[in-house]
Amino acid sequence: MPKSQPSQPSWLNLINIESVYSAEKQRRAFTFFTMISIAVVLISTLLILNYTVYATLLTVMLLISDVTLLGCAVYFVSTGRLTCVAILVLSIICVLCLALVYTGGKQNTALYWLMFYPIVAFSTLGLRVGFFVVSVLLAFTCFFLFGADIGQVSYGHAEKVRFTASFILVFLFTFIGEYFRNKSHLEIARMTLLQKQDAHTDQLTGLANRRFVSSHFLPLAKSRPEQYLPFTVLLIDLDHFKEINDNFGHDFGDHVLIEFSNMLEEQLRSSDIKVRYGGEEFMVILPKTQLTVALSVADKFREHIAAQTITFTQQQLTRLTCSIGAAQVTKIDDFNKSVKLADEYLYQAKREGRNKIVSSN
């Protein structure tokens, strides 16, 4: 029976679903900025129009909040750190709401302003932190409305009960909405990742396929050359594979390809990228590896393969050899040129009798 594949080859970690996450980041950033803009305009207007009627505490709180909100927006633009800034902003607004409830605002209309809070808190802070800050606001508001007299204004009984009931309903429905939005976002992210991994995996051997090299590896190596360059490309072709198919059948041929892929995984570093490049042709990319070092790795591998016997049933077993062409890549733009060179060396190895490595060295 074919050996089982390693559970998660490291090249799979190079496949990202940044587009899914960046849409989510954009949504949160957009909500955050809209909230800050509205809050700053609103607070400034309230301050200008009502500073004569507001309690001093409320005026000072509004002023500090206005300046801090602007500072947070500037900090976010310059650092891109949304979560900690959003927590700070929502905490300020929470305190502001409580100051409003405590003092009553203009003509005791403070309670109306609290209704937006759950919506903004959940959409910028997510489920858990959002739930926490909204709960804190609700708890303190209930204390001011129904608790002991500590100097806060008093609201009518009907107003207090209706506010609390409607706030809890907004809280509940926003929580449910956010819970399912988050769940479907995670599911979309999971499915996108699985689909992308599947589209870049060779179905027979579980190695990366050729598309992975062009759509993921090369862009990644171009963006982080210090992690990958210089690297060596090995093109490896099984020798006389047609004879194996002809002598033992296609299933045995498939089994040989799987066993060969397992040996690539076992014998080479996990950071080396092993690709099924075509039928019985494989590509191995050895990151941060000069040609001379790669040649000794490849030669050891070639010897290892030649020493193995691949068994399918007791009657079906074969020896296997491979030929290898190797070339070094120092610039990503030269990748195709180097692959072409490695291909020429591979066919030179075949012409020269197989079971050997040819390179420019």
Ligand SMILES: Nc1nc2c(ncn2[C@@H]2O[C@H](COP(=O)(O)OP(=O)(O)OP(=O)(O)O)[C@@H](O)[C@H]2O)c(=O)[nH]1
């Ligand atoms: N079993 C199996 N065979 C495959 C697969 N893909 C390609 N092949 C076979 O691989 C064989 C390759 O044959 P050739 O290109 O003549 O190469 P070769 O026999 O290895 O000869 P040299 O490369 O010159 O040593 C063909 O018979 C293909 O049908 C596959 O997925 N499974």
